[in-house]
Amino acid sequence: MHATAASAQAPIRRVVIAGGGTAGWMAAAALSRTLGKVLDVTLVESDEIGTIGVGEATIPTLMTFHRLLGIGEQAFMAQTQGTIKLGINFESWRDVGRDYFHSFGLTGTDHWTAGFQHFWMRGRERGLAGAYDDYCLELKAAMHGRFAHLPKRKLNYAYHLDASLYARFLRRFSEDNGARRVEGTIEDVLTDPATGFITGLQLGNGTRVDGDFFIDCTGFRALLIEKTLGVGFEDWSHWLFNDRAFAVPTATVRDAVPYTRSIAGDAGWQWRIPLQHRVGNGIVYSSRYIEDDQARDTLLSSIEGAPLREPFPVRFRPGQRERCWERNCVALGLSASFIEPLESTTIHLIQRGIIHLMQTFPRTLSQPDIDQYNMRMADELQHARDFVILHFKVTDRQDTPYWRDCRAMAIPDSLRHRIDLFRETGRVFHVPTELFAENSWIQVMMGQGIHPLQYHRSADLMGDTELKGFLDGISGDVERTLRQLPPHMDYVRSYAPAAVS
Template sequence: MDEKKEARPIRRVVIAGGGTAGWMAAAALSKTLGRVLQITLVESEEIGTVGVGEATIPTLVTFHRLLEINEQAFMAATQATIKLGIAFENWRDRDQHYIHSFGTTGKDHWTAGFQHFWLEGRRRGLARDYGDYCFELRAAQENRFAHLPNGGINYAFHLDAGRYARFLRQMSEQHGAVRIEGKIRQVCTREDDGFIEALELEDGRRIEGDLFIDCTGFRALLIGQALGVGFEDWSHWLFCDSAFAVQTASVKPPIPYTRSIAGEAGWQWRIPLQRRAGNGIVFSSRFIDNDSARATLMGSIEGEPLIEPRLLRFRPGQRHKVWEKNCVALGLASGFLEPLESTNIHLIQRGIIRLLQCFPAVLEQAEIDEYNRQAEAEITHIRDFIILHYHVTHRRDTAFWRAAAEMSIPDSLQHRIDLFRETAKVFRVPNELFAENSWIQVMLGQGLEPKSWHPVTGLMPDPELRGFLESIRGGVERGLRQLPVHQRYLETYCPAAD
């Protein structure tokens, strides 16, 4: 690159596309750097957004705190409910269910994690279900929630994605971000180095910038079409490539967890909001046709449909780079993992935080390379976690599940599976999203049984091990008695806005 071009300071940030990704970026940038940056977001009301990322994970709570977002106002505006985890139904096998909660299970010892003591207790007939030792999991089962002092309960949200984008837009504009209505006709690049210099709209306007953020969804107008960054396809591991989504009227009080219900060639989601429910089916077009998938979804919904089911096509995978030249891709433009563990909003958030932490005074290739390295590592670890749900299962009742069980998997995932099966040990890579307890809950829930565990557990006599386990379980049950019913808490804390 020409040195003069390379040293050009970043003053104008242009966000291409709105939706969840665009407005999360606008909100974060305007809140933190709005006094020194000109932030412009270009979107068209004629172009719809995917808008089905309505279940989140606890990192969004942290994101909101960093941006000083009032939680009650946010929850009321987005008709949000609380999420304590995900119930996986029929995944291990038909009629076998478990919950992947956001909590910590039991208490670790410095020599070994709690799962080792639980396994030894189960062998001796002293232990109850693994989930009985997790506060958040039991609260989900009992349909209870309340905020507790000192972060005493881990939680996330179910939210209306369209309302969330509008909420963030209002916040962004209050901090100086400017929205421009218009459809992008052309992405203009410089002849000498290929950097993006402007977005040309259909009415002829040119929106010039120094740094561009691609939030144009699956189209990836900037990172993919204009800059030619390729895509790594993961469909040989993740077979699902289609989804139908539909909203329905609420027919019962919302529960504080997402339901993920495995089917013949994929799975269905149910996400309870305060005024409605989100429903969908994620499926593989190789194993079931559109009409059958749609019929399966519509035959299982509860409540009157509020919209016609929408068909979404996607390809699981990631861009070879998510930051190329002066363009950063967020959300669907950067890659896609199906919403099985509600990670897509998290990946948007992490991309934004990473950008803020290394926000360039001028563009430096070393910093761009490090951003790409971290982004690749993060999504790869999440990819492995999602593959785990499909591969480790007792289901062999359909061609879809047989293929998932028999496929070759990434070496990185195979190592984790082998280690847990042989030793009950798990590990967490630095900056990895899912902690040890998440891996344990899913591995045990999917039917992966360790052959051995840490020998230190064998040194505890029965009365001591029983007392240790019961003290934890008793604490969980005492804590549950402090919590009101989820619906009752929502009615007083954040009643939905119209």
């Protein structure tokens, strides 16, 4: 539905965010901090609908969001019981007992004609190179449980955090910047009968919250974008089989490692996300291949530390909203899309939705802005989708019907091209604006078992002595820097100890 000429002339002054949680309060924080002097920002949420904070993993782009808003790292980590994340350890994904690590760092040094992997492949062929992992500082630091901010060498990292504490942190930040919170349960979404635009939210306590522009952060319910405006949902369950999860926090029994654990199982996978004072655990699975009770028992039988509550179930459908922006409403978070949290993309996609909105935020509604936003978000979501599908499709596992069906499934043409290109040439197809950089694709594709058939001719320009010196120089620098890093939790305790709530 196109913005009508009349509605397009109406100035936007009142922004109403429906729903809190991570998505809602990230939106409130960005709007109030950057446009709070020209916009009235109101967030509606109910205390009856809490944010479940068992621990959430992020990716390095969150630092960009915080930098744009002027959020200090130490205060943020202390208030959210945060720890450092250098990557993800994928356990039994390639095959049972065969693990690999997807780090946030760069591996080796590229040449302008060819990536480092080509020189490494020639080195392996000549017996001159060590494991691919030996050339990435972040990966080695993660495996040795070490981290620090170094004056001359920046490590690429993200965070583990408590999602409910993060929402609380952002609420304080937003209210300090002028955002207003209204307590209440949304009973009705009011629309203009002539234009179909949303005009207000009717709450169960009798309050009515009117606005000019609305952001739907009501989660899977999608009260505004779907139930009111009728925007459909594109289902991706034929590529991503998992549709359910259980999550449970546990007491910590050892120092937190600086990485997320992703443990493949018979019909899905489990996560472990270590915070300063507890661990987030969960199992993501397909109800077509395992019963709910069996999945719950599998989770409880594998955790370390005492459960801090009963496991809570989550049902979901993977996919994306057909349009994230419709009329005067933008959907963020679970209202807009869901990709299982295998590569920790949830908060990133919320962030990208907010940043794209902020970059095109209209004084008055403009259909070209709306169309451009929808195209950009569709591209972002599909790139992330393909990266996650890769983990399931390219595997040597054939031990259960779930994995055999994952191997046999048809995949999007966009992903098929990436796989074929890397397998044939060792090169990576990469769109400059997409989330996962070339080294991420390389680590996962090689980790899952794809071995390129050839390397770039540039690697032939080095003789054995020169190539060995090149490779040894990189791995030696990694080892020297690694020795400078203290144990991860020793550093976190001194840098940003958890605040007492």
